[in-house]
Amino acid sequence: xxxxxxxxxxxxxxxxxxxxxxxxxxxxxxxxxxxxxxxxxxxxxxxxxxxxxxxxxxxxxxxxxxxxxxxxxxxxxxxxxxxxxxxxxxxxxxxxxxxxxxxxxxxxxxxxxx
Amino acid sequence: xxxxxxxxxxxxxxxxxxxxxxxxxxxxxxxxxxxxxxxxxxxxxxxxxxxxxxxxxxxxxxxxxxxxxxxxxxxxxxxxxxxxxxxxxxxxxxxxxxxxxxxxxxxxxxxxxxxxxxxxxxxxxxxxxxxxxxxxxxxxxxxxxxxxxxxxxxxxxxxxxxxxxxxxxxxxxxxxxxxxxxxxxxxxxxxxxxxxx
Numbered sequence: 001x002x003x004x005x006x007x008x009x010x011x012x013x014x015x016x017x018x019x020x021x022x023x024x025x026x027x028x029x030x031x032x033x034x035x036x037x038x039x040x041x042x043x044x045x046x047x048x049x050x051x052x053x054x055x056x057x058x059x060x061x062x063x064x065x066x067x068x069x070x071x072x073x074x075x076x077x078x079x080x081x082x083x084x085x086x087x088x089x090x091x092x093x094x095x096x097x098x099x100x101x102x103x104x105x106x107x108x109x110x111x112x113x114x
Numbered sequence: 115x116x117x118x119x120x121x122x123x124x125x126x127x128x129x130x131x132x133x134x135x136x137x138x139x140x141x142x143x144x145x146x147x148x149x150x151x152x153x154x155x156x157x158x159x160x161x162x163x164x165x166x167x168x169x170x171x172x173x174x175x176x177x178x179x180x181x182x183x184x185x186x187x188x189x190x191x192x193x194x195x196x197x198x199x200x201x202x203x204x205x206x207x208x209x210x211x212x213x214x215x216x217x218x219x220x221x222x223x224x225x226x227x228x229x230x231x232x233x234x235x236x237x238x239x240x241x242x243x244x245x246x247x248x249x250x251x252x253x254x255x256x257x258x259x260x261x262x263x264x265x266x267x268x269x270x271x272x273x274x275x276x277x278x279x280x281x282x283x284x285x286x287x288x289x290x291x292x293x294x295x296x297x298x299x300x301x302x303x304x305x306x307x308x309x310x311x
Contacts, residue, residue, distance in 0.1 A: 016222060016225075017225075018275060018277070019234065019275035019276050019277075020270070020275075024275065024276045024277060025275075025276060025277025025278075058227035059222055059225050059226045059227075059229065060226055060228050060229040061225075062225060062269035062275050063265055063266040063269045063270035064269055064270040065131050065269075065275075084288065093229060093233055093236065094234060094236050095231050095232040095233075095235060095236055095258065096229070098258075099262065100146060108235075
């Protein structure tokens with residue numbers, strides 16, 4: 001599958017990521033999922049292409065953000081479909097990338113309060 | 115076997131052999147030591163080879179042990195640096211507890227320190243892969259799991275990431291100290307495992 005769309009988290013969202021829910025504060029995982037990731041992901045599934053997520057340039061990825069965005073997406077859409085249509089880039093930190101992919105593969109390991 | 119050992123073997127063994135021949139010739143022309151003609155060529159060569167091996171083995175083994183010890187020491191220092199990075203997180207929380215104030219900047223620093231810790235584990239993984247390929251996956255997974263567990267506690271379960279979190283109370287301070295202790299212990303036991311390679 002071809003990459004036809006891209007989200008650069010640093011520039012398209014924020015370089016300082018927040019917690020899990022909108023009610024927790026700015027730039028939460030829920031905000032990222034609902035405003036940016038989910039619409040682009042659904043378009044990628046519909047039109048059968050890959051969505052590239054650039055993870056670099058961010059201060060760090062709080063576990064609550066990762067779980068509230070990529071984990072929640074995986075719970076809603078299924079890990080296989082998510083990994084089929086999302087591809088990641090992280091030249092800065094390979095462990096960060098691994099952590100996000102693991103969260104997609106096994107999202108139930110964290111408690112989702114909502 | 116690294117390049118140093120290869121050079122040592124390629125140069126060291128022929129050099130020892132030549133020294134053996136030289137010693138043989140010296141003995142041949144010496145008035146004090148005489149060659150016993152009853153000793154066959156094979157026995158003579160066997161003596162030379164045995165002597166050469168006896169001299170070389172301690173040097174080769176010592177060099178291998180010294181090389182391994184040096185690499186292990188270096189990797190252990192890297193794990194100690196990792197402990198320092200993670201202990202900086204505990205320091206930020208301790209200071210905030212003392213000041214009774216936790217600022218947004220403290221949160222940013224903690225998130226960035228986790229990023230630095232992840233980079234350090236990546237660096238340790240690259241180094242272990244060169245010299246201890248077989249043992250590397252187990253060690254790296256242990257480091258990753260310990261860090262990930264602490265990160266999950268602090269940046270998810272503890273509630274520290276919520277924007278209204280602006281004070282480190284006694285309960286949070288104690289709980290974080292316990293969680294930090296777990297990650298620190300795990301890193302320290304990894305140092306013991308590296309020494310056992």
